[in-house]
Amino acid sequence: MAMTDLPIVLVHGWGFGPEIWDPIRRASPDRDWRPLDFGYFSAIPHVELPDRPFMAVGHSLGTLWLLSEMPERCRGMMLLNGFARFAASDDFPQGVSPRILTRMIHRLEGAPDATVRDFRHKAGTDMPVPGPPQHARLLDGLRMLRRLDARQAARSMPCPIYCSAGTHDTIAPPALTQASFAPATPIDWQEGGHLLPLTHPDACLAMIDRMMERISRDLLA
Structure with missing residues (x-):
């Protein structure tokens, strides 16, 4: 299988949609991009994975979802601003306090627009949302x-995993990212925040290329 034939599944994070991948897709329009959509701002979600081998690229919550799903046809994962756990626990003090997420849940019920807008601003963008917030799916x-x-799951994943994270990420700080993965997991640190697909599309695409080359070598081995 040629590297260019492999579909690339794109999984966005919370408070965003497939539009977060637009800069990467524009930079390499001939790839077989397969963006999923949790339906946070669209009428119908789309989360079906290909029925053939593919590479996966996740952002933020999209990375956690991919790792939790452990898709058997996935031949490699690129995780951007990602984590294998987000909420803090007794054995994960580096995580975000569950109380913060609980407050967001309660606020979302009464003020979904403001909750999403404030989160996106903290993440590093004031871009307008692509559609009306879908409360149940955001919840x-x-x-x-x-x-x-x-x-x-991240430690036992049968396919290779590469990570890239921002040194100034205010949503998933470096300590959270590092602690959620095994020490040997490669992390490519970028001078940036939580939105690497938007702010560093060229660097992300270069890392995707390296992962695709790795997958190609594995398929030919």
Whole structure:
């Protein structure tokens, strides 16, 4: 299988949609990009994975979802601003306090627009949302952030995993990212924040290329 034939699944994070991948897709329009959509701002979600081997690229919550799903046809994962656990626990003090997520859940029920807008601003953008917030799906996403723990899955994943994170990430700080993965997990640190797909598309695409080359070598081995 040629490297360019492999579909690349794109999984966005909470408070965003497939539009976060636009800079990367524009930089390499001939790739077989397969953006998923949790439906935070669209009428119908789309989270079906390909029925053939693929590479996956996740951002933020999208990385946690990918690790938790452990898709069997995935041949490699690139995790951007990602983590294998987000909420703090007794054995994960580097995480975000569950109380913060609980407050967001309660606020989302009464003020979904403001909750999303404030989160996106903290993440580093004031771009308008691509559609009306879908309360129930956004609520499910916050509950995933509070509940999911994919640390063991990340350690036993049969495919290679590469990570890239921002040194100034205010949503998933470096200490959280490092603690959620095994010490041997490669992390490519960028001078940036929580939105590397938007702010560092060229660097992200270069890392995707390296992962694709790795997958190609594995497929030919």
